[in-house]
Amino acid sequence: MATVGSALLLLVLALVTYATVASVLAGLRRDRRLMRSAGNAVMAAFACTVSAVVLLEIALVRHDFSIAVVLQHTSRTLPTPYLLTSLWASQPGSLLLWLTVLTGAGSLVTLQNRHKNRELMPWVTAVVGGCMVFFASMATIISSPFERTVGVVPRDGFGLDPSLQNPYMAAHPPALYLGYVSFAVPFAFAMAALITRRTDARWLASVRRWTLFAWASLGVGMLLGAHWAYVEIGWGGYWGWDPVENAALMPWLAGTAYLHSVMVQEKRGMLKVWNVVLVTATFALSIFGTFLTRSGVVDSIHSFVQSPVGPALLVFLSIVLAFATTLLVWRLPLLRSDHKLESVVSREATFLFNNLLLLAFAFVILWGVAFPLLSEAVRGVRSTVSVPYYNFFLVAFGLPLLALTGVGPLIAWRRATPGSLWRTFRWPVISAAAGGALLALLGLGSSWPGLTAFSLCIFVTVTIGLEFARGASARRAIAGGSWPRALVDLVSRNRRRYGGYVVHLAVVLLVVGIAASGAYGSVNQAALKPGQSMQVGGYTLTYAGMRSTTGPNYVDTAARLVVSRGGSTVGTLYPAVRDFTDHSVKTQSNEVDIRHDLRGVDVYTILQGADPSKNEVVIKALVNPMVSLIWLAGLVFVLGAAITIWPDPREARQLARRYSTALAKEA
C-alpha cells in the first residue's frame, strides 16, 4: 500500500509539472489544445491525490503500522472517526491534505473557465501549477505520508494527541486549509491579468467569488478553532493570540481589506495597484502561516516538530514575492487610477481608512509573531510577546474599524455633504448615545472599551436596520407587494451589498460576545471537600463527590458540581480529568464542563486537580457572559457570505453579452 501511495504522489508531481510547463507554452503560443491538455493534467492530478488520500485512510483504519504516520499518530483502540481525522494530525498527512485541496481548486477553476477567460487561463494554470509543483515535491521528496516505519513494526501505535481527539478535528483543519489554499486562485488571476495586460472587470468578477470563498472558509475555520479551544483545551478562553492562530488571522485581515478596496476599483477605477498588492499579501501571508505551523520555529499547540519543510516554505514564499513584485513593477503603467479621491468624506475614503486600519492591525500581529523569532536569531535569546500587546491593538484598531463598519454603508460615493451626513446618521448616532448612556446606568461603565464597543454595536446595528428598511420601502414604492417580498427582492437584486450587511451584523454579534465575556466575566478557584461550595459571578457551585466513567481508550475521573443561583438548583456539571489508556507514556487531558443558559451566560468549570489523601478537589470556575453570541456570529457570518457568493445570473449574462459583443472570437 505504501508503494502504491508513493507511486501515486510521484505521478501527481509529474502531472502538475507537465501542467505548469504546458500551460506556459499554451499561453505563449495561444495553443488551445495544449491548454486543454494542461487542464486535463490538473484534473488527473486531483484524481490521483484523492486516491492517495483514500489509500492512507484505509491504512489508518486497518492499523497498518508499517507506515510511519499510522504508527506515530494512531492506536488500535482509537475510535474510527479519529482514525480518519488523524490523516491531518501529522505533518506529511496535512501536506497531503493541502495538495488535495490545491489540485481540487485547480480542477474547479479549469472547469469553471472552459469557455471564458481564455487569454488568462494558461497563466492562471501556470501560477497555480507552480504552487502544486512545490507542494507535490514536498509531499513526495521531503515529507512523504507513505514513509515506512524504520525497524521492527510494533503491534500497536503511539496513539493520537489527546487534544486532537475532538469532533472539531473533522472540521477545523479542513476549513482552514480551504481558506489558505483557495487564496492561491485570486493570486493566480491577478498575476495572469498583469501578464496578459487584461486588467479589465471580468477577472475581478472571477477573483471576487474565490476570494470570498477563501475568506469565508478561513473565518469559519478560525471560529471552529476558537470553539474547539473553548470546549477542549480547558483554560476558559477561546483565543490566546497563539502564533498559529495569528497566522490564520493575518491573511483574513488582508483578505477583508481586499474585499472592500476592490469595490472602489469596480465603482471608481481607483486603488488598482493597491488591490494587486493586497491579493499578493493575502496569499503570501497564507504561505507564511503555513510556514509558522510546519517549521516548528514557534511554540504552539498547533505546531508540528521542526522539519526541512520550514526552509523550503521560506524559499517558496521568497519566490512568490519576487515574482509578484517583478510583474507589478513591469505593469505599473497599466494600473493608473481612472479617478482621484475627491473628498475624505466619501465611501471611497471610508474604505481606504478601513484598509489602513486592517493592514496596520495585521502588521502589528505579524510583528508580535516575528519579533521572538528575530530576537532569537539576532541575540540568541527568545523574547515573548504576550496577550496584553495584542489586546491593546485589538481595542486601538478594532473600535475605529467597528465605527467604519457603520459609516461605510450609509455614506455616498465621491462626496457627502454635511446636510446629507446629518440626515443619514442622526438616528444611528442618537441611538448609540442613548444606548451607551443606558448601559452605563445599568453598571456596564466599569470597562470603557466594553461600553464603547457596545455603543458602536448599537450604531452599526441601527445603520444596518435602516439600510434594510429604506431599501425595502424603496422596492415597495417601485414594485408594490408585501414587506417580506420586498426584502427578498431587495437582497436578491443586491446580493453583494446586503450579503455584506449580514456579515457586518455577524461582526456586531462577535464584538458583543468578545467585549461582554472579556470585560464583564468572573473567575474563581477553590479547593473543595464534599459538601463545600464556592461562589462565582452570582452562581454557587457545591462539590458533591467524584465519579468515574470508562471510554474506548480512556478513563474519566469527574467531580460532580451542583450549580445553583438565587438559592435554586439550576443544573449539574462534571468537569473531569481524562487518562488515556492507549499511550505508553501517562497522558491526560482536561475535559471541561460548561452550562449554557438562555441569558447567554456560560458557567465554565475545570477540574484543576484532586487530592485523595485530603478528599478534596481544586475547581476553577468562570462565568462568561454572552460567549454564545460568538458562535451565533459564526452562523450569521456563513449566511452573509453565502448570500454574497451566490452567483447573480444578471451579472453573468451582462458580462457574457459584453464580451461576446466586444470579442466575437472570444465567445
Place this chain on the structure above:
Amino acid sequence: MAVIVAIAVVAVAWPFLSPERGAPEQALSPRDRNRLDLMERRDAAYAGLRDLEQDHRTGKISDEDYQSERRRLRAEAAGALRALDTLDSEPDTSSPEE
C-alpha cells in the same frame, strides 16, 4: 498502478488525439481591447446610475447632489457610447497582438 498511469496519459493526450472543436485561438487586437474598455466604462456608468437611484430613494443623498451626480454619470455613459459608435464606424486595420 499501470492502469492509473495509462488513464492519466490518455487524459493528457486526449486533446491532441480528438478532432479540434471550435475556431483556433486568436489574439486580441488593440481595437478589441479598446472596445472592451469602452463597454466597461459604459456599463460602469449604468451601474453607477442604478446605485445612485438606490442611494437617492433611501435618502443617502440630497436631490441637488442626486441631480449633479446623475448628470455626470449620464455624460460618462454618453461619452462611452459615442466613442463606441466612432470605433465601430472606423475600418478595422489593427492586427492581433503578439
